[in-house]
Amino acid sequence: MARFVVLVIDSFGVGAMDDVPRVRPQDLGANTCGHILEHLPTLRLPTLEKLGLMNALGATPGVMRPSPGASWGVAELMHEGGDTFMGHQEILGTLPRTPLRMPFSQVIDKVEAALRAEGRKTQRCGNGPYWLLVDDAVAIGDNLEADLGQVYNITGNLSEKSFDEVKAIGRIVRQQVEVGRVIAFGGRLASTQQLWDAAETRDGTYIGINAPRSGAYDDGFQVVHMGYGVDDSVQVPARLHAVGVPTVLVGKVADIVNNPHGESWQNLVDSQRIMEITLDALNRQQSVFICTNIQETDLAGHAEDVDRYADRLQLVDRYLARLMEAMRRDDCLVVMADHGNDPTIGHSRHTREKVPVLVWQQDLPPTELGVRTTLSDIGATVCDFFGAHRPENGHSFLPLLKTARNRHD
Structure with missing residues (x-):
């Protein structure tokens, strides 16, 4: 043994x-x-x-x-x-395979339609490309820490939304997209304004929330990773x-x-x-x-x-x-x-x-x-x-x- x-x-x-x-x-x-x-x-x-x-x-x-x-x-x-x-x-x-690369901007229409069909409130944020604010407390966009275009983040303010709700939003996104990973996570924030303040654009094509800057890691952090094709x-x-x-x-x-x-x-x-x-x-x-x-x-x-x-x-x-x-x-x-x-x-x-x-x-x-x-x-x-x-x-x-x-x- x-x-x-x-x-x-x-x-x-x-x-x-x-x-x-x-x-x-x-x-x-x-x-x-x-x-x-x-x-x-x-x-x-x-x-x-x-x-x-x-x-x-x-x-x-x-x-x-x-x-x-x-x-x-x-x-x-x-x-x-x-x-x-x-x-x-x-x-x-x-055995690793070549990952799909696709900016969130290319799937935002499909994702937003699916969220609204489930009764979720959505708001497009930014000047183009856009990230999505869902139910006034959850941000969806490109992951800016991993290789651009391969991962989407669902970043929640857990002071306003439970982690179960953030995961439910993540599952809706996962069903609509084919990138290798969707990450649903969040932490207790003083205000959802912290998500707005941490929004960044990269290469004029990718937009999302800078996770460390947002404060999501600092208090009550929870996360689940939703993979594709493994x-x-x-x-x-x-x-x-x-x-x-x-x-x-x-x-x-x-x-x-x-x-x-x-x-x-x-x-x-x-x-x-x-x-x-x-x-x-x-x-x-x-x-x-x-x-x-x-x-x-x-x-x-x-x-x-x-x-x-x-x-x-x-x-x-x-x-x-x-x-x-x-x-x-x-x-x-x-x-x-x-x-x-x-x-x-x-x-x-x-x-x-x-x-x-x-x-x-x-x-x-x-x-x-x-x-x-x-x-x-x-x-x-x-x-x-x-x-x-x-x-x-x-x-x-x-x-x-x-x-x-x-x-x-």
């Missing part, structure tokens, strides 16, 4: 992908981890240092150093751009269910990945609470796959707040040490990210970066995993670990770990 934990530190990339000059020039020079350490050179993350974070970074901009005993690699993004939703689908074994039957949770292994999803991953047969801790943002739930899930299960997302790092990246990002990393680092203490010899831990979000690069959107893959087992000798060409290699390794059928995408690196351990034993 063994347990496998994947901890995704959301947005904690270790350097721009090689294709960035061609596909995302705005991300040239991005390095979330490296630039945080450059700005805070005395920052020490002892657990992540032990796990090989600096090995994966390939540089030493601060006091931390490579770990000679680490098992580590880096993984490239197979999905286009740098997207949390598709990043997690990829981690759990989905086949969960070929992902890790379904593969593991077929062999009797339960899956526990904690944090944002529970909001965006379907886990009908497992345990999902949704609508959680606080990192300490998320790590406590993860530790508890490990301690009460004899055989389990746990995937946890730490979202507050990503929120700090969007806010371009280096100090807040570092604070959340320090908290996670402390809990990682506790998690490792609770793990048995046959258990396995992977610490990774899903993309970058460099708070120093000059924009508040995700950055297309490769990510660290840090692996730990008791008595595992140093092992280099190399450059993994897709995040799905983690999902494939999880399935291999439990003897389940491989997911749709990815190649297991479990044989590398077994070979290293057998040589050591």
Whole structure:
């Protein structure tokens, strides 16, 4: 009986992908981890240092150093751009497809008609393109933090509308559009005027609410991610269910990945609470796959707040040490990210970066995993670990770990 934990530190990339000059020039020079350490050179993350974070970074901009005993690699993004939703689908074994790109302005007529048919009040806002204000408390428009045109946001003032109502509006939108993701979220705002004040236009084509500026993340934040075209039957949770292994999803991953047969801790943002739930899930299960997302790092990246990002990393680092203490010899831990979000690069959107893959087992000798060409290699390794059928995408690196351990034993 063994347990496998994947901890995704959301947005904690270790350097721009090689294709960035061609596909995302705005991300040239991005390095979330490296630039945080450059700005805070005395920052020490002892657990992540032990796990090989600096090995994966390939540089030493601060006091931390490579770990000679680490098992580590880096993984490239197979999905286009740098997207949390598709990043997690990829981690759990989905083969990424080319996403639809369509400004909200191209579907506003259809969406508005559907909302009015359901008895919703709508108001077009802006000077063209337009965003929609629904029932005087909920804004609909382009997501300005992800790749433009791939995601629509439904941003609610939860002081005026319940989150259930915001989700109901989101479901109406989801039924009318084919972009990869619709995000329904909100927080308690002092006034809906905060949504108006945070409205922005990009490239003369995209318009939406700047989520960090709106204050939606600050008080009572709740969120649900509504995806399109993802086949969960070929992902890790379904593969593991077929062999009797339960899956526990904690944090944002529970909001965006379907886990009908497992345990999902949704609508959680606080990192300490998320790590406590993860530790508890490990301690009460004899055989389990746990995937946890730490979202507050990503929120700090969007806010371009280096100090807040570092604070959340320090908290996670402390809990990682506790998690490792609770793990048995046959258990396995992977610490990774899903993309970058460099708070120093000059924009508040995700950055297309490769990510660290840090692996730990008791008595595992140093092992280099190399450059993994897709995040799905983690999902494939999880399935291999439990003897389940491989997911749709990815190649297991479990044989590398077994070979290293057998040589050591």
